[in-house]
Amino acid sequence: MSGALFSTISTVLLLAVVAAAVHMPALPVIAPSIIAALAVTVVTAAASLRGAVTAKQTEAPKGGAFSLSQAIGFALTLSAVTIGIGLANSWFGNAAVGAGAALVGFFDVHAAAASVFALASSDRLPVSDVSLPMLLGVTTNTISKVIGAYVGGGSAYALRVGAGLTAVLLAAWVPYLSMFRA
Secondary structure, eight states, rough: HHHHHHHHHHHHHHHHHHHHHTTTTTHHHHHHHHHHHHHHHHHHHHHTTTTOOOOOOOOOSSSSSOOOHHHHHHHHHHHHHHHHHHHHHHHHOOOOHHHHHHHHHOHHHHHHHHHHHHHHHHHHHHHGHHHHHHHHHHHHHHHHHHHHHHHHHHHHHHHHHHHHHHHHHHHHHHHHHTTTTT
């Protein structure tokens, strides 16, 4: 469980790196959500170490960890969806960006975020509007992680991991939602 939560630290940090690499002006816009999510991620991951049981060592599975055909298929799928998000944005406006980012987020939150930031860098989406689609991608990505935790470790594992991931997700949303209270 700790490994799953600690890996979320890199997920959150990489969102900031993607923003900086694709469209630097997006970074200050998403920074409050990134900082809040990162803080909660570190706390939940560290707390998960308390009382952690060390898994007994098992034999490593046979076979490679990388499949070229799956990587190519994944890249083509994400490229097609990114193009689709751009087209949907052209046809239906900015509302379609959120739906597209949410769809892509099920598979790869960083690809979803990169698509959103690329739209902002090409002035097809105001930079002030990047948070919502990014957070929708983070939300669906969290859902897919909880599903993966259930499939890989059962309901008890999914509940423990899901609780930590939900806390991180809520922390990411709080800065965005607090804008409406001001």
